[in-house]
Amino acid sequence: MNANVQQRVLKIISEIINREESEIRLDASLRNDLQASSLDQMTLFIALEDEFQRTIPQEEVTDLRTVKDIVDFIHKKLQEPSPT
Amino acid sequence: MNRRVVITGAGVISPIGTGVDEFWRHCLQAKSVVMPVPEQWLKYADLRSRLWSPLRYDPESLGITRTERLQLDPVAMLALGAAREAIQRAGFTLVPAGERSRAFALPEVDSTRVGVYLGTGIGGAHSFLQNHVQHLYQRAHESLKVYSEEYAPAEDSERLNGILALMAHPPRYHPFVVSMLMPNAASAGVGIKFSLTGPNVTYCVACASGTVAVGHGYRAVHEGRVDLAVTGGSEYLYDEHGHIFRGFDVAGTLVRDYVDPESANRPFDEKRSGFLFSQGGAAVLVLEELEHARRRGATIIAEVIGYAETFDAHSMMSLAPGGEQIERMIHAAITDADLSPHDVDYINAHGTGTKNNDQTEAEVIDRVFGKSVLINSTKSLLGHSIGASGAIEALVTALSLRDGTTHICKNLDTPLLGLNFVRSVEQHDLRIGLSQSFAFGGHNAAVVLRRYD
Numbered sequence: 251m252n253a254n255v256q257q258r259v260l261k262i263i264s265e266i267i268n269r270e271e272s273e274i275r276l277d278a279s280l281r282n283d284l285q286a287s288s289l290d291q292m293t294l295f296i297a298l299e300d301e302f303q304r305t306i307p308q309e310e311v312t313d314l315r316t317v318k319d320i321v322d323f324i325h326k327k328l329q330e331p332s333p334t
Numbered sequence: 335m336n337r338r339v340v341i342t343g344a345g346v347i348s349p350i351g352t353g354v355d356e357f358w359r360h361c362l363q364a365k366s367v368v369m370p371v372p373e374q375w376l377k378y379a380d381l382r383s384r385l386w387s388p389l390r391y392d393p394e395s396l397g398i399t400r401t402e403r404l405q406l407d408p409v410a411m412l413a414l415g416a417a418r419e420a421i422q423r424a425g426f427t428l429v430p431a432g433e434r435s436r437a438f439a440l441p442e443v444d445s446t447r448v449g450v451y452l453g454t455g456i457g458g459a460h461s462f463l464q465n466h467v468q469h470l471y472q473r474a475h476e477s478l479k480v481y482s483e484e485y486a487p488a489e490d491s492e493r494l495n496g497i498l499a500l501m502a503h504p505p506r507y508h509p510f511v512v513s514m515l516m517p518n519a520a521s522a523g524v525g526i527k528f529s530l531t532g533p534n535v536t537y538c539v540a541c542a543s544g545t546v547a548v549g550h551g552y553r554a555v556h557e558g559r560v561d562l563a564v565t566g567g568s569e570y571l572y573d574e575h576g577h578i579f580r581g582f583d584v585a586g587t588l589v590r591d592y593v594d595p596e597s598a599n600r601p602f603d604e605k606r607s608g609f610l611f612s613q614g615g616a617a618v619l620v621l622e623e624l625e626h627a628r629r630r631g632a633t634i635i636a637e638v639i640g641y642a643e644t645f646d647a648h649s650m651m652s653l654a655p656g657g658e659q660i661e662r663m664i665h666a667a668i669t670d671a672d673l674s675p676h677d678v679d680y681i682n683a684h685g686t687g688t689k690n691n692d693q694t695e696a697e698v699i700d701r702v703f704g705k706s707v708l709i710n711s712t713k714s715l716l717g718h719s720i721g722a723s724g725a726i727e728a729l730v731t732a733l734s735l736r737d738g739t740t741h742i743c744k745n746l747d748t749p750l751l752g753l754n755f756v757r758s759v760e761q762h763d764l765r766i767g768l769s770q771s772f773a774f775g776g777h778n779a780a781v782v783l784r785r786y787d
Contacts, residue, residue, distance in 0.1 A: 265400045268434045285434075292509045293404050300404075305505060 255302075255328065256321045262301055263317060266294045276318040284317075298324060303332055339555045339639075340786060341732050342632040343424025343620030345416035347396070348716055348726060349387040349612060353419060358733050361741040362759050366715050368595045368610065375576025377500060383588035385595050386579065387717035389572075389613035391415065399436050405510045406523055407458035412616035412722075413520035413568035414527055420564065420618040421528060425632050431529045439529045442630060449532040449560040450521045451551035452618075453543025453567035455721030455773075456578070457517025457536075463573040464504050465511045471503040502574075520568045524618075532560045540773035541684070542643075543567050544617065544724030549641035549781050551621050556638075561626045566618035567725035571611065579611055585651065587688055600745035601685035601711035602692050602755060609686040610717030617725035619732070636732035636767075637784045640671025646776030653691055653772055657698040663778040664702050664770065671782040673766060675702050678782075680740065680762070682731045682769040685711025686718055691772065696750040708764070710756040714744040724771040728781055731767040735785040738764050 256276075264271040267286050280286040286294065295306045298320070304327045314320050344354050349367040351357035371386050393403050396415030403411065421440065422428065431437035439445070475498060482494040513519055518536040525534040533554065537547045544567025551565030571578050582588050588608045592598030599610035621638060644663040648654035668675060681703070684695055699709060712727045719726065734740035739762060743755040770780035 262400075268401075268436055290401075293401050296404050296506065296509065297400060299506060308509075 255324055258301060259298070259321050259324055260317070262297045263294060263320070266290055266297055274317060276316070276321070278317050279315055280317070281315075302328060304328070304330065337556055337558060338624035338637060339552050339621050340624050340627050340637045341619050341635040342622045342627050343420040343422070344618065344635060344729050344732070345419025345423065346615070346617040346726060346729055347389070347391050347412050347416050348615040348719070349389045350716060352391060352415075354423065354729070354733070361712070361715060361730060362739065364715060364742050364744050366596070366599070366744065368599065370595075371576065371579060374574065375579060378575050379580050381576070381580065381583050382586075383583050383590055383608065383611070385589055385592070385598055386611045386613060389615055401436060405513070407461040407514040407519060408570040409454055409458055409460065409568050409614070410520045410523040412570060412614065413452055413566075413618065414523055416566060416568065416616040416618040417524045417528065417564055420566070420620045424620040424622070425630065428528070437527055437529050443562060445529055445531045447532055447561040448530045449551065449554050449563050450525045450530055450534045451537065451547045451554065451563055451565040452521040452524065453537040453539065453545075453547035453721045453725065454517050454520055455538065455540045455543050455569055456571070457538070458515035458519055459578060460570050460573050461508065461511055461514035463575070463577050465508055467575065468503045468507050471501045472507070475501045475503065524564060528564070530564065538721075539777045539779070540775055541718070541720050542724055542771040542773035542777045542779045543721035544726065545728065545769065545771040545779040545781060546643060546724070546777070548619060548621075548638070548725055548728045549643065549779055552638045552641050552781065555621050555623050561623050563621040564618060565621055565725070566616065567722040568616035569720045569722040570614040571720065572613050582611060589687065597745045599687055599714060599717060600747075601687040601714045602683070602696060602743060602750050602753070603746050604748040604750065606687045606689065606692060608688050609713060612717035612719040615716070615719045615722045615726060617722060617729045619725065619729060634786045636735045637786045638781060639784045640667045640673070640782035641780070642666035642670055643777065643779040646778065648776055650776070651774055653694045654776070655694065657694040660695070660698045660770075660772065660778050661702060663780055664698065664768070667768065667780040667782050671784075673782070678703060678707055678766045678768050679764045680708045680731070680734060680767040682727045682734070682767065683709050683711050684770055684772050685713050685743070687711075687713065692750060695772070696753055699753060700751050705752060706754055708740070708754055708756055708762060710740055710743040712741070714746070715741060724769070724779070727769045727771070728783070731769040731783050735764050735767050735783055738762055740764070
């Protein structure tokens with residue numbers, strides 16, 4: 251399950267920022283290492299909302315810095331009940 | 335500077351086909367897609383018309399990336415899909431615009447000399463309405479849900495659940511809503527996707543948008559302001575609650591009183607009752623200065639040789655009786671092409687299927703051209719896709735001239751005024767064609783095309 255979530259997150263990041271998945275390290279900073287703009291990041295979170303069927307309010311993601319932060323955040327989100 | 339302008343590429347997405355080849359084959363087969371409107375629309379209103387022509391399109395197969403799918407309204411995605419086909423069919427190579435870029439560059443052209451001229455009637459109204467519903471209902475729905483589950487008497491629960499179902503809304507208020515709903519997003523999207531830095535303009539002229547865009551693109555190339563014009567129209571008329579459909583329905587413009595859905599849509603027939611609402615579509619033409627096209631060995635579909643537009647100054651929703659300004663517009667377009675009415679072999683009519691429009695249009699055609707000119711209505715196959723229709727019809731006109739044949743005017747049992755409507759697919763010597771559109775507001779426009787020999 252964990253590996254699966256990580257894989258899905260990486261695939262989406264790779265599509266949104268247009269980089270190969272193999273170039274994306276877990277400790278990479280979205281902004282500094284992957285050069286994801288604020289619009290890229292906004293797009294990323296709506297893509298993650300669609301992929302994992304969870305609402306992701308902007309205020310919950312402002313502190314997320316690295317790819318691993320996002321994977322962990324999604325894991326946590328998936329513990330919440332799914333919306334009806 | 336008066337330069338010759340030719341069509342070197344085309345792309346189309348429509349209810350009867352995606353891609354020029356499939357679309358044109360299905361036109362000549364008189365294919366239509368006529369279906370009952372989505373069931374959920376009837377929960378919100380009693381609709382008088384219950385038919386539409388739904389559009390199937392797959393953004394991924396049109397080359398639309400995940401990011402674009404998340405950031406763009408369907409009206410812009412349709413424009414991107416049609417533009418990509420048109421540019422590739424014109425023979426241009428698409429290369430990545432840069433490392434990590436989702437955009438393409440066209441290395442064979444000077445991008446500062448390529449303009450984008452696209453029409454749309456309502457732009458991203460789909461996104462506007464979806465987000466409006468979200469904005470209105472999210473908190474009300476949450477509160478009512480809490481009340482229903484925790485406080486309401488048990489006997490009310492069924493009724494409350496019914497109300498909650500009617501208040502269904504998209505899960506999020508979209509962070510890109512402004513750039514999704516703005517009407518210029520389609521032309522801007524095309525300019526961004528293909529790195530085109532010449533003029534980039536959106537024509538918002540209701541049902542004439544596509545024709546006006548093609549006309550202005552033609553003029554820009556003809557007058558030497560650009561060498562290429564990526565031009566056409568795009569429209570997306572679906573929303574989950576049938577709001578857009580209802581607007582046309584309450585105005586009394588849509589097909590009614592039908593027994594058989596397949597024959598409900600019947601432009602220029604005595605028994606016509608209104609137009610068939612289309613979910614939408616797009617057509618894009620690449621217009622190019624003739625010598626520019628020749629130098630690179632482009633395949634030429636047809637030549638654009640004239641354009642004109644007039645305005646009724648009469649009513650927001652009705653053609654002026656008598657069609658005086660339409661007649662003036664036709665004469666101006668033909669004069670612009672340096673021709674006379676008897677030179678015109680074929681007219682792709684506006685032909686919506688509404689009582690007054692078709693009557694006025696038929697009378698004007700009869701007065702200007704007489705009874706021998708060949709006429710059809712592409713809306714008899716596709717229904718009405720508002721801002722895309724003029725561009726789709728300009729494409730049909732170009733293909734008709736190229737192939738010396740055209741599609742029938744479908745469901746025509748008793749044609750108006752005994753005019754020469756196309757009743758069967760046959761070969762004709764088609765040299766000059768005219769495609770015309772009239773719009774809510776009172777806008778009239780026509781392009782004149784010539785077969786390229």
